[in-house]
Amino acid sequence: MAPSKKKHASGQPCIIPGGFTVLSLQFSSDSVAQHKLYVKEHKVRAEKSSHRPLDRTLFVLNIPPYCSEGVVKELFSQFGCVQSVELRDHPGSFQDSGPKLSRFFKPVAKQGFRVGYVVFENSSSLRAAKSHPHDVSLVVCTEQRPVKTGVQKWIQQYTESFINPDKLQHIVDSFMEGYDKRKEEEAERQRKEAEQQQEDEEGWVKVTRGSKGTKGRPHSEAANERTLQKEMRKKKRKELLNFYTWQHRNTQKEHIADLRKKFEEDKQRIALLRAQRKFKPY
CATH class of the missing domain: 1.20.5 (Single alpha-helices involved in coiled-coils or other helix-helix interfaces)
Structure with missing residues (x-):
């Protein structure tokens, strides 16, 4: 998406069709080349998630590969306190199913331009980011926040690829403890369901009323098996x-x-x- 060629007054934000605000990005203060970010307020009402509140989430397009979540957080912290940053390959709904895995067990992230969701703590910070002047560039690499690229970045990635056995063992033990806990909770839940759906001597099942607002749960596997056996006996x-x-x-x-x-x-x-x-x- 190319920015509009219309000249804007100095100190004014550049807004292009689609409601996106153009932000200039420089890798360093002495860099001549500029990169463009396109931001707008995240307003997907169909997505009912507390991780992306509608009045405090900034949707960012065209994030370069050298900008990690930490770098993006530092860039937008000048507009206000940033609560969280999420980078994705494509726009989409928030997915947080299953246990949180360590970076050692996650697939390698694709190297390319990505989209991001920046969540501020205050809605005023979002308005400040949208009204940022287009002629004032955001600087990625500074003395306080150095960002490695090229050979230095490859060397850093190669060094970080070595895994400390003690640290890896601790991560595996923590994951297995959580897995065992989830399995015990699942077994306890199935046991309670089996007790609730257990038949008495005359073949009746006690049905209790759940709490207000709870949705009806499907039959458990044990209940379905008992029903199938009962039907087979009747058929016989x-x-x-x-x-x-x-x-x-x-x-x-x-x-x-x-x-x-x-x-x-x-x-x-x-x-x-x-x-x-x-x-x-x-």
Whole structure:
């Protein structure tokens, strides 16, 4: 998205179609080249998330690869206290499902221009960022905040790629403790559901009223299994035995086979008793 070619007065913000404000970005104070950031207030009402409040979140486009979350936080801190910064490859809803993983277990981030969500603590800071003059550049690399690029950045990434075994073991132990805790909570929840849905002697299930505003939960796996077994028993009772001719014929064959088997067993038992008889009158 290219900025408008219309000349603006000095000290005035540059607003382009779409409601974006153009902010100039310089890597260092003596750098000639400038980079453009495009910011606007985040107003996605369909996204009901407390992590991106509608009146305090700034949506930022065209963030260069050398700007990390810490650098972006420092850049926008001059407009007010920054609560959080989130960088993503593409715009989208907030996703925070599952446990928080360490950087050792996350996929490698793509190196490219990204979008960001900057959350301020006060709404006045957002208005200050939107009204920033376009001819006053934001400086990325300063003496207080040095940013490494090129070979120095590669050396730093290579050095950080080495993992301390003790630190890694501590991260793994912490993750496994949280995993075991979640599994215990899940097992306890399933046990309580099974107790609530347990049938009495007459086959009745006690149904209790939940708290106000709670949504109905789906049946648990144990309850579905019990229902399936009950249906199978009812179907078995309703099944008509020896209704068809082939069923009657098969039943007769099985009965004759059982009688023959019993007859052979009785013959062997009688022969064994005769062999063990010790009384010989002659």
